[in-house]
Amino acid sequence: MHFLKVLTGCEKYVKPPINLEYGTAGFRAKAILLNHVAFRIGIVAYLRSVSKQKVVGLMITASHNPEDDNGMKIIDPDGGMLDYSWENIATNLVNCNNNEIEDILTNIIVSYKLDLIKYHGTVILGWDSRISSESLVDIACEGITSINGGESKKIGLCTTPMVHYLVKCTNDTTYGTATIDGYYDKLLNAFNKLWNGKNKRDKYKSSIFFDGANGVGVLAMKRINEVIKDKIKIEFYNADVHILGKLNFECGADYIKQMQQFPPTMPSETNQRCVSFDGDADRILYYYLDDKKNFHLLDGDKMSVLIALFLKKLVKRSMLKDVSFGIVQTAYANGNSTNFINEKLKIETSCVKTGVKYLHHKAMQYDIGIYFEANGHGTVLFSAELKNKIDVASKDTKYVIMNVFTFAKVILHFKYCHLRLIFQDR
Numbered sequence: 001m002h003f004l005k006v007l008t009g010c011e012k013y014v015k016p017p018i019n020l021e022y023g024t025a026g027f028r029a030k031a032i033l034l035n036h037v038a039f040r041i042g043i044v045a046y047l048r049s050v051s052k053q054k055v056v057g058l059m060i061t062a063s064h065n066p067e068d069d070n071g072m073k074i075i076d077p078d079g080g081m082l083d084y085s086w087e088n089i090a091t092n093l094v095n096c097n098n099n100e101i102e103d104i105l106t107n108i109i110v111s112y113k114l115d116l117i118k119y120h121g122t123v124i125l126g127w128d129s130r131i132s133s134e135s136l137v138d139i140a141c142e143g144i145t146s147i148n149g150g151e152s153k154k155i156g157l158c159t160t161p162m163v164h165y166l167v168k169c170t171n172d173t174t175y176g177t178a179t180i181d182g183y184y185d186k187l188l189n190a191f192n193k194l195w196n197g198k199n200k201r202d203k204y205k206s207s208i209f210f211d212g213a214n215g216v217g218v219l220a221m222k223r224i225n226e227v228i229k230d231k232i233k234i235e236f237y238n239a240d241v242h243i244l245g246k247l248n249f250e251c252g253a254d255y256i257k258q259m260q261q262f263p264p265t266m267p268s269e270t271n272q273r274c275v276s277f278d279g280d281a282d283r284i285l286y287y288y289l290d291d292k293k294n295f296h297l298l299d300g301d302k303m304s305v306l307i308a309l310f311l312k313k314l315v316k317r318s319m320l321k322d323v324s325f326g327i328v329q330t331a332y333a334n335g336n337s338t339n340f341i342n343e344k345l346k347i348e349t350s351c352v353k354t355g356v357k358y359l360h361h362k363a364m365q366y367d368i369g370i371y372f373e374a375n376g377h378g379t380v381l382f383s384a385e386l387k388n389k390i391d392v393a394s395k396d397t398k399y400v401i402m403n404v405f406t407f408a409k410v411i412l413h414f415k416y417c418h419l420r421l422i423f424q425d426r
């Protein structure tokens with residue numbers, strides 16, 4: 001195997017004298033330091049795709065970081081984060097000298113018995129609204145095609161959850177339609193099912209202030225707004241996606257969490273539901289001011305508790321037996337939330353390392369695994385066994401759980417898409 005194009009690319013995209021590590025959210029640094037990373041991670045993504053003989057994803061984003069940062073993370077064929085075993089491969093390939101590249105690549109190809117003739121890897125690429133993102137995508141595409149003409153499929157400007165969804169659906173068509181339209185349809189059908197269900201809405205004030213962090217989540221929310229505006233009035237703040245210097249500046253989920261206050265651009269109305277995303281829309285935080293103008297944050301810990309309370313009630317009403325519940329947190333969780341979950345909700349908690357992949361992995365051990373980092377990353381996972389139980393029971397009229405479990409079924413479809421939940425009856 002010759003690696004002519006790889007070597008040419010490595011000479012073109014010179015590695016600066018710094019080493020980077022593939023961390024919980026992939027590689028992240030100042031964007032000007034990332035050209036060589038983009039090229040080389042393109043190669044890693046391509047090889048990962050060949051090794052699994054499935055499509056993988058590559059998201060270009062630095063999430064809540066300042067606008068002049070950027071980053072890259074690989075999404076595995078199942079729609080989850082890159083498997084730990086490949087993180088070192090990515091780190092080695094990104095940090096090695098040009099004269100080591102050939103040996104490292106040969107090593108990977110031999111160890112993983114990669115058949116580069118038979119299988120051409122495919123990588124789906126998405127990116128956030130940073131000015132540096134598009135050129136990094138182009139460089140990553142050069143990396144993807146550099147070994148054996150691997151295929152790059154650019155989705156365009158999108159949120160991180162969309163790339164997770166598209167990768168999953170491309171490899172598993174039973175999960176949903178592998179298009180951006182398919183993503184919205186699925187989310188909105190789920191929303192409509194819930195909305196039209198039997199949930200009481202008499203105390204529900206159907207308006208929300210939305211802080212989009214001036215990022216790509218704004219575009220997604222605008223599209224959703226078109227469909228749901230008769231049901232929920234969304235007021236947009238920090239929605240300047242293409243104005244330089246505004247991304248994550250004094251707004252977004254990280255700002256709210258750190259400052260425990262409204263973004264300065266949002267009117268301080270009391271008893272108004274507010275929600276913030278981060279730069280790639282995979283964090284969500286709710287908050288409000290009470291009558292006395294005290295700020296209340298519904299962070300990941302509170303969301304876990306509220307979701308657990310709600311789901312426990314559903315499970316009880318459904319009379320389904322032997323449903324295991326677990327809530328996964330990190331060391332940043334508020335200890336009082338852990339005590340409340342253990343003592344009052346009587347639900348098992350576990351504490352894992354920071355990083356969505358660790359929480360996700362642990363949550364998979366339960367029938368209903370709820371996981372949230374305090375900073376707003378999180379979702380709920382339902383086991384395949386529970387899904388079967390629900391399917392069987394929902395055919396049995398004595399359980400009358402069709403409506404009760406609409407919620408569970410809805411989330412089930414979004415296990416890789418970081419739950420978007422609008423709380424009712426606060």
Ligand SMILES: CC(=O)N[C@H]1[C@@H](OP(=O)(O)O)O[C@H](CO)[C@@H](O)[C@@H]1O
Nearest residue numbers: 024025063064354355356357373377
């Ligand atoms: C996908 C992922 O793992 N993201 C990480 C990462 O968040 P970002 O929103 O992607 O910047 O850094 C956070 C802080 O360390 C950590 O809490 C989180 O788990």
